[in-house]
Amino acid sequence: MKFSQLLLAAALLAAPLSLSAQHGHGQGHNAAGETHAHTAPHGGIVRTAGKYHVELVLKDGQMTAYLLDGKEQVLANKGLTGTAMVLQGGKTTNVTLAPYGDDQLRATIPAGATPTTAILTLRRGSETINARFDKLASTSAKAKAVGYVCPMGCKGSESTKPGKCPTCGMDLVKKA
Known part of the structure; x- marks a missing residue:
């Protein structure tokens, strides 16, 4: 990893991600990077990411990401690529999110400690969509429920x- 990438990784992990503030659906939304006010379609965690939403599901050693539109409807993964920077056990690991099915991006979670933070970078055409998920260790217990x-x-x-x-x-x- 290049020095500039390490600096970017450190900055992203240290500071909250400020992508966009709030946007209205008639209900109060939390700012980007905070728990989304709506129910996640797949039982994961949803974050606001500009005009999109990103849902992250951690289950059975897999990290699954869904790109959702402004009304939380799942978008097809055609032309969608992604990476995730995963912090677990004090170490940062980068994983590639590969298309899976028609609407998912998936990666195997690196073996070892439960991820505590994940920063997803999705690319759709010329758009870059970022979402930060914190406190994952506490939410993975919910996923098992x-x-x-x-x-x-x-x-x-x-x-x-x-x-x-x-x-x-x-x-x-x-x-x-």
């Missing part, structure tokens, strides 16, 4: 509470 799934087994239907499957619309059922 998934109690509802789609009876059709749709990917990304896992939730901590009852609701509808974001893929097929069926009612989620309690996990056995």
Whole structure:
């Protein structure tokens, strides 16, 4: 890693990410880099990133990212690339987020300690979309508490509470 990249990594990890302030959907939104006020479609953590939202799901050694529009609708991953700078156990690791399915970017989380911070950089055409996720160690316990799934087994239907499957619309059922 070049010295300039190390400086950038240190600055991003030390300071809050200031991408955009608030934008209205008729409800109060938190500033970029803070927990989003809306429910995450896939049970992860959502951050505001300019005109987009980014959802991060950590589960079973995988980091999955979804790019969402202003109404939290999942966008296709065609032409979307990404990287994640992951801080875990005092070490920073860079991972490449590869397209998975039609709407996800995925990476295997480096073995070892649970990630505490992840900074995602997504590229869509000429756009760069950044999102910072802090306190991941405390949120990964919530991810293990998934109690509802789609009876059709749709990917990304896992939730901590009852609701509808974001893929097929069926009612989620309690996990056995």
